[in-house]
Amino acid sequence: MSGESEYLAAYDPREFPPVAVTVDVVALTILGGVLHVLLVERGEPPFAGRWALPGGFIRPGEDLDRAAARELAEETGMADRVHIEQLASYGAPDRDPRMRIVSVSYLAFAPDLPDPQAGSDAADAAWYGVDHLPELAFDHARILDHALDRARAKLEYTPLATAFVGETFTISELRGVYEAVWGVPLHAGNFHRKVLSVPGFVESTGETTESGGPRGGPRARLYRAGDARLLHPALLRPEREEEVR
Amino acid sequence: MSGESEYLAAYDPREFPPVAVTVDVVALTILGGVLHVLLVERGEPPFAGRWALPGGFIRPGEDLDRAAARELAEETGMADRVHIEQLASYGAPDRDPRMRIVSVSYLAFAPDLPDPQAGSDAADAAWYGVDHLPELAFDHARILDHALDRARAKLEYTPLATAFVGETFTISELRGVYEAVWGVPLHAGNFHRKVLSVPGFVESTGETTESGGPRGGPRARLYRAGDARLLHPALLRPEREEEVR
DNA sequence: CTAATAGTGTCTGTAAGACAATATTTT
DNA sequence: AAAATATTGTCTTACAGACACTATTAG
Numbered sequence: 001m002s003g004e005s006e007y008l009a010a011y012d013p014r015e016f017p018p019v020a021v022t023v024d025v026v027a028l029t030i031l032g033g034v035l036h037v038l039l040v041e042r043g044e045p046p047f048a049g050r051w052a053l054p055g056g057f058i059r060p061g062e063d064l065d066r067a068a069a070r071e072l073a074e075e076t077g078m079a080d081r082v083h084i085e086q087l088a089s090y091g092a093p094d095r096d097p098r099m100r101i102v103s104v105s106y107l108a109f110a111p112d113l114p115d116p117q118a119g120s121d122a123a124d125a126a127w128y129g130v131d132h133l134p135e136l137a138f139d140h141a142r143i144l145d146h147a148l149d150r151a152r153a154k155l156e157y158t159p160l161a162t163a164f165v166g167e168t169f170t171i172s173e174l175r176g177v178y179e180a181v182w183g184v185p186l187h188a189g190n191f192h193r194k195v196l197s198v199p200g201f202v203e204s205t206g207e208t209t210e211s212g213g214p215r216g217g218p219r220a221r222l223y224r225a226g227d228a229r230l231l232h233p234a235l236l237r238p239e240r241e242e243e244v245r
Numbered sequence: 246m247s248g249e250s251e252y253l254a255a256y257d258p259r260e261f262p263p264v265a266v267t268v269d270v271v272a273l274t275i276l277g278g279v280l281h282v283l284l285v286e287r288g289e290p291p292f293a294g295r296w297a298l299p300g301g302f303i304r305p306g307e308d309l310d311r312a313a314a315r316e317l318a319e320e321t322g323m324a325d326r327v328h329i330e331q332l333a334s335y336g337a338p339d340r341d342p343r344m345r346i347v348s349v350s351y352l353a354f355a356p357d358l359p360d361p362q363a364g365s366d367a368a369d370a371a372w373y374g375v376d377h378l379p380e381l382a383f384d385h386a387r388i389l390d391h392a393l394d395r396a397r398a399k400l401e402y403t404p405l406a407t408a409f410v411g412e413t414f415t416i417s418e419l420r421g422v423y424e425a426v427w428g429v430p431l432h433a434g435n436f437h438r439k440v441l442s443v444p445g446f447v448e449s450t451g452e453t454t455e456s457g458g459p460r461g462g463p464r465a466r467l468y469r470a471g472d473a474r475l476l477h478p479a480l481l482r483p484e485r486e487e488e489v490r
Numbered sequence: 491c492t493a494a495t496a497g498t499g500t501c502t503g504t505a506a507g508a509c510a511a512t513a514t515t516t517t
Numbered sequence: 518a519a520a521a522t523a524t525t526g527t528c529t530t531a532c533a534g535a536c537a538c539t540a541t542t543a544g
Contacts, residue, residue, distance in 0.1 A: 019264060021336065060262045060338070061338045089331065090309075102266050102349070104347070187534070188496080188497090190535080193497085194532090211543085212543060213495055215493075215495080215544085216493060216494040216495060216543040217541070218495065218496050218541035218542055219542075220495085220497090233533095238534090416524090432507070433523075434508095434525075435508080437525085439505090442505085457516060458522055460520075460522080461515055462520090462523060463513065464523085478504085
């Protein structure tokens with residue numbers, strides 16, 4: 001913090017160029033096998049009527065993480081079973097036309113959820129499939145892009161996929177998460193063996209589903225999340241030549 | 246940004262609880278085969294005389310990335326050949342005793358460098374070996390921990406190690422970077438073959454060093470960084486059982 | 491019955507790591 | 518000559534992906 005001391009010694013908050021800090025949350029869930037993101041419709045200018053990521057100003061005395069969780073809860077009512085983690089921060093001087101705003105973005109994952117409630121201050125709130133997004137306000141399209149990249153990468157080396165499913169789940173359900181987030185079909189047999197071979201990824205409950213799948217097939221065994229924080233070896237995505245150079 | 250609109254509609258900057266945004270830079274280099282981090286000695290309270298990460302307030306109209314690059318240049322004079330990227334943000338309400346400060350941390354990598362210059366506002370500046378750190382001001386120890394975790398992870402799947410060496414380099418020099426950052430010895434033969442087998446990691450210059458090593462050995466071939474942005478397959482660290490659970 | 495799905499077996503190619511061997515250079 | 522280092526070779530084991538197969542369940 002070079003410069004901070006002298007700066008602050010003679011510092012008067014009233015003179016300081018005003019900067020505001022917000023949190024923006026990229027909340028993801030899976031609906032009908034498709035990855036969805038929570039968006040809110042802005043009720044006021046700028047960008048009135050435009051869809052945006054849920055978020056808002058941090059409050060005095062409130063930590064960044066708590067602010068993100070609060071903003072998310074205001075739109076969805078979801079508090080439990082939600083994984084939330086910080087992503088990048090955005091501070092381009094002109095990213096908000098009103099004033100200097102630095103936004104800290106967060107990524108949240110939740111299992112299948114009921115409809116979101118529009119927060120007290122948003123005109124509406126809805127889950128959008130990530131392949132059918134409306135035009136977004138501010139630089140939120142870029143924030144969302146970064147968030148999706150991160151989510152896809154984290155599925156590879158963390159057990160994050162289990163945050164998208166219920167307390168207990170089948171290997172097929174887990175595969176559905178990977179397919180939805182990565183957007184590619186995976187080989188059922190190989191995926192099955194792979195998941196069970198990673199220590200601590202899932203552990204058996206000893207139970208099975210009550211019945212087979214809707215279109216036939218045997219009952220599936222049920223698992224719960226294991227105690228691993230990192231997957232080793234990782235579940236790597238199929239070849240991505242394009243991204244290498 | 247739910248809540249933002251109404252909030253700002255009736256918003257007067259003079260009434261807003263003051264928040265300041267700083268950038269803090271974790272600048273890493275390798276000196277004598279050991280990973281070092283750039284620290285500055287604070288000249289003013291709080292934490293006067295304590296060492297801290299270089300950093301400071303963002304200026305009006307200045308992007309976060311530019312602010313980080315500027316702060317780094319003020320302490321080191323280094324502008325070229327420096328890789329810089331954003332890490333996490335820290336906003337605990339009490340992390341600075343003076344006022345609410347949200348800090349955006351940055352990670353910077355540079356090749357072997359001359360001594361740093363104390364910036365205009367710091368009492369002193371120096372490179373510290375990461376295993377012999379002084380007690381740090383604020384929450385900078387935590388920020389540094391996170392930065393080192395990130396740097397170690399990025400060596401695995403990006404060609405970042407090449408940012409620590411010169412324009413051209415030998416495979417041994419590159420191995421020295423990995424050993425310094427990861428803190429473990431690597432097998433010379435296997436490392437050599439591995440690096441050359443990853444497409445786009447390094448490319449041959451056709452040249453060799455002028456002479457052998459200081460303690461003997463043949464001349465080594467010289468390489469330069471290739472065009473890969475991601476290493477595939479990655480160079481994984483040796484087993485890290487501890488970190489898995 | 492037929493189709494779909496869960497789960498297992500097998501084979502192949504790639505890659506990581508242990509270890510050895512050879513060539514080249516400094517002291 | 519002796520020691521250090523660059524580079525290459527070989528072998529073993531692990532693992533990813535392709536593919537085949539069996540068993541179980543819905544319709």
